[in-house]
Amino acid sequence: MLRLFLHRLAVSVPLLVLVSAVTFILQALIPGDPARTLLGVNASQEQYLELRQALNLDAPFLTRYWDYLSGVLQGNLGESIFTSIPVITSVLQRLPVTLTLMAGSAILAAAIGIVLGVWSATRGRAVSKAVDALSMVGFALPNFWLGLVLVSIFAISLPIFPATGFTSFDDDPAAWLMCLVLPWAALALHGIAAIGKVTRDSMKTTLDMDYIRTLRAAGVKRRSLVWKHALKNSGVPVLTMTGLTMIHFLSGTVLVENVFALPGLGTLAVNSINNHDTPVTQGVVLTFTVLVIVVNLAVDMAYTVLNPKVRLS
Structure with a gap:
């Protein structure tokens, strides 16, 4: 490993x-x-x-x-042309917001997507078609447009969540959660659709295998059969899609952060590009690249847990 x-x-x-x-x-x-x-x-x-x-x-x-x-x-990313603030300082100040947005959306997408996929694989054609319809909608709707719709409904028409802005967790945990619910939802829909569809297809293939029939004939309970045996052996394609979804979320944060005025790397990138602030733009792009590498490494390490053949090879 x-x-x-x-x-x-x-x-x-x-x-x-x-x-x-x-x-x-x-x-x-x-x-x-x-x-x-x-x-x-x-x-x-x-x-x-x-x-x-x-x-x-x-x-x-x-x-x-x-x-x-x-x-x-040498570890020096330079200074901003406009503010003279070291690039590494600006990146580290905004990185937690982007990581929070990406991680929360990934957890939401994986949890709902896997549950929907397993449910549709075990509950018949009607539920399966519903998941297909959700996948089509999730793939078709741009996350920035969905963010604007969510703001219009849940922040303006029904003033439940704040429309824009960010509150630190240290200042007010409840306000921090409220200001992230809509951005998480806007970013997670595509991931829910992708993970749900892949989970459904992989689970269907696994449930038709001989060893599942053997376990069923041996009297293994349905819940254990589905969630313990079938889901674990369906995990590799689901894990792959989850990793790809997290990488997709990195690009999505640029748009979503600007829609909800979140002080993350996405808004920093847009501002630096508009101002031709090359050192800051370079620092943000390199940070995003490092995050992509980290996600890919994490997925590779997880492969070795789900599939020992990868570790042996």
Whole structure:
């Protein structure tokens, strides 16, 4: 297992370098100039050139990228062009909000999706068709649109939850939970649909296997047969889909955080892109990439628990 972990970790290093290079190139291609944005339209040409030199924007592209990469290898992600706050500080301040949003949505999606999938696999065609319909709706509805609908219904028409904003758990746990219910729901629907469908299909295949018939003939109770034996042996595709769903949630947080005005990495990314704040954009993208790597590593480690053949290979 340790060898598998180290191998996956080593493969991830070139990915981080590639992502940083692509992000740097795309950021350079975006129309606009950070120096002009900082100074405004009334600044003189001399002020403009001085600021570009101070920000190292007049250096060749490859030189700027190498300077940035050298700093990253030393643990320095640079400073924001606009606020002069270290990028690592901004990322660490906002990371807990994004992780809370992603983790809560993943737990909600996995719990409801697995229950729906098992239920539809054991309760007949009517329930199975209902899960298919839910899957189609979940795949079709964009999470930002669903967020706006939820705000319109449950924050404006029925003022149950706050429409926007975020309260820290340390300040008020109840308010913290209330401000996250709608974002969790908006982000989780796609995951519920995907996990529910995969669980249903995998469970149906497992329940038709010979060893399940043998256990049933031996008098094993239905609840134990379904939840202990069949679900465990259906776990690999369900785990795969859960991991893919969590990665999908990372991109979804960018939109959902902006809809609900949550101070996470998603809103930080949008603001930095609009302001051409390249160091902050790079820091957010690298953080998202690291989170994707961590999710994939966690899924790989979980595979070894569900399927010993992976560990032996």
